[in-house]
Amino acid sequence: MRLQIALDMVSMEEALGMAEKIHDIIDIVEIGTPMIIKYGMQPVRCMKESFPQLTVLADTKIADGGEIEARYAIEAGADIVTVLAAAADNTITAAKNVVHKAGKELYVDLLGVPDLIQRSKELEAMGVDYIGVHTAVDVQQSGITPFNDLKKLSETVCNTRIAAAGGITQDTLPLAMFSHPDVIIAGGALTTAPDLRAAVLAFKRRIITDQNRL
């Protein structure tokens, strides 16, 4: 299982400073949607140039214009590009074609999709690389978590890597482990920690402990 850190509410300088502290212990660094809205593709470009060995995910959450928007992210150096599952099949396929042509990967975010099971089957048939469940930040405040959706997703797809995001902390992590996700995404739980490196190491230790227990 890989750990992805989501850098959402930070400046470009803070993002690079954070990566400097943890680039050797993190699997994937996500340039979050708020950063992309604020700075465009510049943080993706800077992150990849500064840490070429790091897998950089551009959380573009593409909803339309799959070909052009995925191309912008790929040209900036993204290794993984995200598209919304709620987008049209044409959009997802167009993004997938651009990303795969460059030898990179497409992540589809199930955010807001009512029939997760049906849509996941369709996405798997489309040949995307990752499907992720996601409890939106604005919904997390109501106490909702992504773990039930993750269980459903794990029971639905067989040949596509699965991921979970949305307020995951070191304490709630065991609830995800039963579903054996390929990627766990954590944002605020890590980026607001007083000691980022210690928090990432503790998170990783927790993953290993829980994996060994299962």
Ligand SMILES: O=C(CO)[C@H](O)[C@H](O)COP(=O)(O)O
């Ligand atoms: O994509 C996102 C918001 O749309 C976040 O990056 C994702 O939810 C992870 O952050 P957090 O752990 O703080 O919820």
